[in-house]
Amino acid sequence: MLLFRMLPLVVLLAPLYLLLLHARLLDTHTGLVVGFVTFGLPFAVWMLKSFIDAVPIEIEEAARVDGYTRWQIVRKVVVPLILPGLLTTATFVFMEAWNNLIYPLTFINTLEKQTLPAALVLTFTGQFKTDWGGMMAAATLTTLPLMIAFFAVQRSMVRGLTTGAVAGA
DSSP, X not given: OHHHHHSOHHHHHHHHHHHHHHTTOTTSHHHHHXXXXXXXXXXHHHHHHHHHHTSOHHXXXXXHHTTOOHHHHIIIIIHHHHHHHHHHHHHHHHHHHXXXXXXXXXXXXXXXXXXXXXXXXXXXXXXXXXXXXXXXXXXXXXXXXXXXXXXXXXXXXXXXXXXXXXXXX
């Protein structure tokens, strides 16, 4: 998983393009999702592993003694303990996907299927002229969902980033 994270985004572009071409997923939302998952999943797994490893095994053993099944332990014990890490990871993956321009510009040809940031670039730039005022106004509106998502999970995100940084926490 970490090996995929170490590769630059551009290196994965050509093989992923060929894969989507043969699967007939170019210019589809499904193909775009495959592209985002290809790059976002290794990061999410790598980041979540440290949060899951931080859960003491004794807590899981105590839940097993109490009669919980494996899925109940995951759902009722582990997930609430790693929730700040889940929200932090989800925020980072969402921000990466939202700000990614190269995948939508490569895999999607029609303007109607483009993601919002990529559509902004295509809408306000022309061959000989760029509408900078309109692009900046639209870019300001485009950042609103990202800001709302960040402020909604800010406390959990800070808690997730600082987990384990303070002794006794």
